[in-house]
Amino acid sequence: MTPAVRELERHGVAFELAPYTHDPTNESYGLEAADALGADPSVVFKTLVVTGDKMYLAIVPVTHRVSLKLAAAAIGERRLSMCAPAEAERVTGYVVGGISPFGGRRRLGVIIDASVRDHVTVYVSGGRRGLDICVAVDDLIRICAATVADIVA
Numbered sequence: 001m002t003p004a005v006r007e008l009e010r011h012g013v014a015f016e017l018a019p020y021t022h023d024p025t026n027e028s029y030g031l032e033a034a035d036a037l038g039a040d041p042s043v044v045f046k047t048l049v050v051t052g053d054k055m056y057l058a059i060v061p062v063t064h065r066v067s068l069k070l071a072a073a074a075i076g077e078r079r080l081s082m083c084a085p086a087e088a089e090r091v092t093g094y095v096v097g098g099i100s101p102f103g104g105r106r107r108l109g110v111i112i113d114a115s116v117r118d119h120v121t122v123y124v125s126g127g128r129r130g131l132d133i134c135v136a137v138d139d140l141i142r143i144c145a146a147t148v149a150d151i152v153a
Contacts, residue, residue, distance in 0.1 A: 002127030003093065003103030013139040018123060022097075022130035029097035029125075030062025033132050037123065044123045044132070045116065047099045049088035049108070052077035057092075057101055057144070059112040059124065064152040066113075074149035075111055098128040101144050110144040113151045 008015050020036035022029075034041040041063045048058045048066055056075065058066045072080040085096045093105030101110055101124055116122060116137050124140065126133040141148060 002100070002131065004100035004125070004127035004133065005103070007103035007143070008133065008135065008139075011139070011143055013135065013143070015136075015139075016134040017126060018132040018134055019126075020130055020132070027097075028062075029129060033123065033125075034062060037132060039123060042115070043119050043121070045112075047101050047125055049083035049091060049099065050080045051083045051087075052080045054109060055083060055091060055106075056080070056109040056111055057099075057104075058151060059101055059110065059116070059140075059144075059146070060152050061113065061115055064113070064115075066151055067153040070149070070153075071111055071151040074151055075109065075147055094125070094127055095129065098125050098131070100125045100127040100133070101140065101146075102133075103127060110146040111151055112141065112144070112146045112148050114148055115152070116140070116148065 030046040034044040068080040123132040
């Protein structure tokens with residue numbers, strides 16, 4: 001199992017594994033997951049690595065892009081930029097398209113788009129392409145010690 005699953009088990013929270021067959025030619029990982037799982041894309045969230053003075057995970061619906069300006073303001077950074085894919089993989093221990101908010105190699109600050117509050121549960125990556133985790137929004141926010149703010153463009 002992935003480090004993400006192990007972290008959720010350690011916290012004793014309820015979650016559901018949602019595996020699907022990943023098409024290696026598809027680079028729209030989040031939309032692919034929503035389609036494969038038959039889930040409304042608004043409940044499938046992607047985890048992106050952004051960097052300023054520190055590195056953070058920005059979690060937004062797969063149907064949207066993160067606003068680096070709004071995200072920076074929400075966490076008190078002057079400016080944020082997208083982390084290079086190789087660096088994101090090195091820091092998290094996960095492959096791009098499989099970066100999970102749980103169980104990363106390094107503990108990073110987390111900011112989640114406020115639209116997460118519109119749902120009881122959401123899907124996030126389970127730590128590899130082809131595996132999502134359905135988890136309660138309250139558990140996601142609590143375990144990640146996340147800041148919740150409007151951060152989509």
